[in-house]
Amino acid sequence: MTAPGRRSSTFTRLLRHGFTDASAAERLLDGEELTPVRGDPVLLDALGATADPDLALIGLVRLVEAQPGTTARRELLDTLIAAKPLRDRLLGVLGASEALADHLARHPGDWRTLVTYEPRDLHPGVEEFERCLAAAHDPVSLRVAYRRCLLTLAARDVCGTIDVAETAAELADLATATLRSALAIAEAAAPEDAALCRLAVIAMGKCGGHELNYVSDVDVIFVGEPAEGAGDADETKVVRAATRLASHLMRICSETTVEGSIWPVDANLRPEGRNGPLVRTLSSHLAYYQRWAKTWEFQALLKARPVAGDLSLGQEYVDALQPLVWQVAERDNFVADVQQMRRRVVENIPVGEVDRQLKLGPGGLRDVEFAVQLLQLVHGRADASLRSGTTLDALEALAAGGYVGRVDAAHLDDAxxxxxxxEHRIQLHRLRRTHLVPQDDADLRRLGRSLGLRTDPVAGLLREWRQHAAVVRRLHEKLFYRPLLDAVAQLAPGEARLSPEAARERLVALGYADPAAALRHLEALASGVTRKAAIQRTLLPVLLGWFAESADPDAGLLNFRKVSDALGNTPWYLRLLRDEGAAAENLARVLSAGRLAPDLLMRAPEAVALLGDGDGGGLAPRGRAQLEAEVLAAVGRADGAGPAVTAARGVRRRELFRTAAADIIASYGTESRPVEADRGALVDRVGAAVSDLTAATLAGTLRAVVRDGWGAELPTRFAIIGMGRFGGHELGYGSDADVLFVHEPRDGVDERTAGDAANRVVAEMRRLLQIPSADPPLLIDADLRPEGKSGPMVRTLKSYAAYYRRWSLTWESHALLRAEWVAGDEELGRRFTELIDPLRYPAGGPGEDAVREIRRLKARMESERMPRGADPKLHVKLGPGGLSDVEWTVQLAQLRHGHEVAGLRTTRTRAALAAACGAGLVTEEQAEILDEAWVLATRVRNAVMLVRGRAGDTFPSESRELAAVGRYLGYGDGRVGDMLDAYRRGGRRARGVVDELFYGG
Structure with missing residues (x-):
């Protein structure tokens, strides 16, 4: 490795061109694949202009490697250097889309589709896309052809040849051509059905509105009629034939093949939704909409457009239903119904996603779309110019007609x-359906650069996003006004229905900050004459009281409504809450205690069943062996490493909820379960449960990676060593997993082959676990390895031995005190811990120079890592009496005396502290003070994650969040000041002990 002060000129240029891993880029540029263009400044400039130069370079190398021979490679590179349009298009795509780079690696000749740059290539229509798909006669070839078309479309997009509206329109045209090709394949497979019926495919949603995303469900409705020449064919037979064709079309587009999938075709907007027939005749459709359709169904028809099959029949369908669409505003409560639909969308967003939702959240795309559609439906009855299915076209028409101010319309258009x-660029990266803004800095950087923000892409992106979202939300509230609803709530069985004013007063008295919203939730839950509503009316009076005992009653009620909406039709759900007293109270405590547990529950609402075990057994933590067995079984059933890790994450999500719910209930208490007095035991239980779950998840991920890459057995033994809080069985809800990776070649396997396999395992594990997900992240951190970030990610046992024998530093002996095998080859893990025991438990203890170095390292860490502006006395990790103080004190005792005192040879902080006390190294009073401080700091950290849904080492500044942390710690009823005083007081006492034991004061 080049010394920091002697970097090559290429390295410096790479950094200047936007590469983040200049060392890796330099190696790739110097590699054999790019020999013909090595040093060409044109290539480097073009790479630097992409959204992610590192990603673009990797994709280019993969594409070159995939070429079938030297001649093909040379042709690609020569054309790339000579033709700027190709260079911009190809590298632009490679720097923005990992998924399309994968496609090019699988189909290395497809780069030639990007060579042409003619006027007709700028804006292809449905017919041109149809020609590109014409050769596809089966689902696999259709997927390949579709991706090839998508490649050309994305190239124009990332190069700025087409704007976002044109991109969306072309995506809709490509979807139209794909539906037509899929229907042709289906008809060819069943010519007798095709001869019997006329089938029209009506696009709905974004496809119908000519504003499709890169990855989206394509919403459709099917209409069937007898074919000309079918005579007096029985209608039932005709509909069955059309249904078979429609079903086959959906499978062709939706099913996953070796080439992946295209997109799901979703027909749930049809009459009666998924419970209704897939295909209806035109008269059946018309009869349904005339008699039964709800307001939202007419709103959806705004975007209806015939796209495939019998287009004349499709147009008949649209012509027949359009008059009904423009009469819907005359319905009673029409405006209120539309407004309620929008609120329901927001309310059903998982709490942890609200701030990242581009589409559904406040200030998101739906705010624009719902506002535009409401105004269209109200004013479009008399003004046909407003009847466009495309949001931006309709917004322009509303501004032109004076229904929206021109400045407001311009701001909404920009936003x-x-x-x-x-949204497009987020989806383009991996061609996955998501509307969440990523959290990883690398993803944000690529996203910002793709949108032209080059100076400070992350900060610039977040700033612009927030500004646009604020504009959208303000104008949405202005246009999509909400009149006061005449909401009422029945607060007890048999009790008279309260007026809105009386109900509001009752809720204010109970501490609800937004009684109007609470009234809406109560009305939605308890209105009607169904059995479900009757049970809710029995439960709600008690639940409202339990919610009111929390720091945020409004959140508790909102979360209860979300769970009820998700499970309300499940027979066991309300019976569980009604008949098992503990379940309802447990649920109330969990739903009102913060963000993490409700967020986990919203993604797996069936986990409510865990709360119903009368003796609390459902919340008891499961052991490591049981967890690992379930995870490995789920991995074994999955088809591929990606789905396997998704399955493991599903187990992790449920078990995190089990642990969090048990923690909350033990901390808050219920009538049947008093508050748990032994807080240390509670902390230990949480730490062990989360650590065991993390170990099981890693074991499952490892099994999936090995199975996919090597089958039954890896050519090298492989073990994962837990470090830090992971090795100490002390992980919190938001902790990273600190690890080391060790391997040992199997008999007959050379070290290079073994090393390559081990490195591939590590890389794939990290990749799979870092795939964006709505679940709490599981981040693998291997920075405690030899040589830190500069060292190899995985070493052989022999390499570790050589390094520790010759180069090991004091901090590494210190860090190894927490090392423990957690996954992989257990025997290899045991040999690793035997190898490091002399380092972490040295005979005679560390020398005075080493002790001084440890003290210096601790002081430096506290000085450098304390966040600016934070109150040090309230920082649970680095502040006085915080986790660092206690752990470093205990660990110094382990280094000094672990060789002689067997009880100190443990990775667990509290166990080592107890052993030090038992050996007379600390007094009972000192041990008690340190233990109490460590337990309290750990509980604060857990509380912050439970309350806020994200990790933190300081008390929250927002009053409700701070109050919720206080209740978790036993300081309810406005005693936040007492909590903070108690924490500072405990910190001062613990720091006094640390000064004496650690610093020798």
């Missing part, structure tokens, strides 16, 4: 285009 551009 909508920016948000859609963000």
């Amino acid at each position: 909508y285009r920016f948000l859609r551009s963000m």
Whole structure:
């Protein structure tokens, strides 16, 4: 490795061109694949202009490697250097889309589709896309052809040849051509059905509105009629034939093949939704909409457009239903119904996603779309110019007609285009359906650069996003006004229905900050004459009281409504809450205690069943062996490493909820379960449960990676060593997993082969676990390895031995005190811990120079890592009496006396502290003070994650969050000041002990 002060000129240029891993880029540029263009400044400039130069370079190398021979490679590179349009297009795509880079690696000749740059290539229509798909006669070839078309479309997008509205329109045209090709394949497979019926495919949603995303469900409705020449064919037979064709079309587009999938075709907007027939005749459709359709169904028909099959029949369908669409505003409560639909969308967003939702959240795309559609439906009855299915076209028409101010319309147009551009680029990266803004800095950097923000892409992106979202939300509230609803709530069985004013007073008295919203939730839960509503009316009076005992009653009620909406039709759900007293109270405590547990529950609402075990057994933590067995079984059933890790994450999500719910209930208490007095035991239980779950998840991920890459057995033994809080069985809800990776070649396997396999395992594990997900992240951190970030990610046992024998530093002996095998080859893990025991438990203890070095390292860490502006006395990790103080004190005792005192040879902080006390190294009073401080700091950290849904080492500044942390710690009823005073007081006492034991004061 080149010394920091002697970097090559290429390295410096790479950094200047936007590469983040200049060392890796330099190696790739110097590699054999790019020999013909080595040093060409044109290539480097073009790479630097992409959204992610590192990603673009990797994709280019993969594409070159995939070429079938030297001649093909040379042709690609020569054309790339000579033709700027190709260079911009190809590298632009490679720097923005990992998924399309994968496609090119699988189909290395497809780069030639990007060579042409003619006027007709700028804006292809449905017919041109149809020609590109014409050769596809089966689902696999259709997927390949579709991706090839998508490649050309994305190239124009990332190069700025087309804007976001044109991109969305072309995506809709490509979807139209794909539906037509899929229907042709289906008809060829069943010519007798095709001869019997006329089938029209009506696009709905974004496809119908000519504003499709890169990855989206394509919403459709099917209409069937007898074919000309079918005579007096029985209608039932005709509909069955059309249904078979429609079903086959959906499978062709939706099913996953070796080439992946295209997109799901979703027909749930049809009459009666998924419970209704897939295909209806035109008269059946018309009869349904005339008699039964709800307001939202007419709102959806705004975007209806015939796209495939019998287009004349499709147009008949649209013509027949359009008059009904423009009469819907005359319905009673029409405006209120539309407003309620929008609120329901927001309310059903998982709490942890609200701030990242581009589409559904406040200030998101739906705010624009719902506002535009409401105004269209109200004013479009008399003004046909407003009847466009495309949001931006309709917004322009509303401004032209004076229904929206021109400045407001311009601001909404700008914001909508920016948000859609963000959405497109997020989806383009891996071609996955998501509307969440990523959290990883690398993803944000690529996203910002793709939108033209080059100076400070992350900060610039977040700033612009927030500004546009604020504009959208303000204008949405202005246009999509909400009149006061005449909501009422029945607060007890048989009790008279309260007026809105009386109900509001009752809720205010109970501490609800937004009684109007609470009234809406109560009305939605308890209105009607169904059995479900009757049970809710029995439960709600008690639940309202339990919610009111929390720091945020409003959140508790909102979360209860979300769970009820998700499970309300499940027979066991309300019976569980009604008949098992503990379940309802447990649920109330969990739903009102913060963000993490409700967020986990919203993604797996069936986990409510865990709360119903009368003796609390459902919340008891499961052991490591049981967890690992379930995870490995789930991995074994999955088809591929990706789905396997998704399955393991599903187990992790449920078990995190089990642990969090048990923690909350033990901390808050219920009538049947008093508050748990032994807080240390509670902390130990949480730490062990989360650590065991993390170990099981890693074991499952390892099994999936090995199975996919090597089958039954890896050519090298492989073990994962837990470090830090992971090795100490002390992980919190938001902790990273600190690890080391060790391997040992199997008999007959050379070290290079073994090393390559081990490195591939580590890389794939990290990749799979870092795939964006709505679940709490599981981040693998291997920075405690030899040589830190500069060292190899995985070593052989022999390499570790050589390094520790010759180069090991004091901090590494210190860090190894927490090392423990957690996954992989257990025997290899045991040999690793035997290898490091002399380092972490040295005979005679560390020398005075080493002790001084440890003290210096601790002081430096506290000085450098304390966040600016934080109150040091309230920082649970680095502040007085915090986790660092206690742990470093205990660990110094382990280094000094672990060789002689067997009880000190443990990775667990509290166990080592107890052993030190038992050996007379600390007094009972000192041990008690340190233990109490460590337990309290750990509980604060857990509380912050439970309350806020994200990790933190300081008390929250927001009053409700701070109050919720206080209740978790036993300081309810406005005693936040007492909590903070108690924490500072405990910190001062613990720091006094640390000064004496650690610093020798």
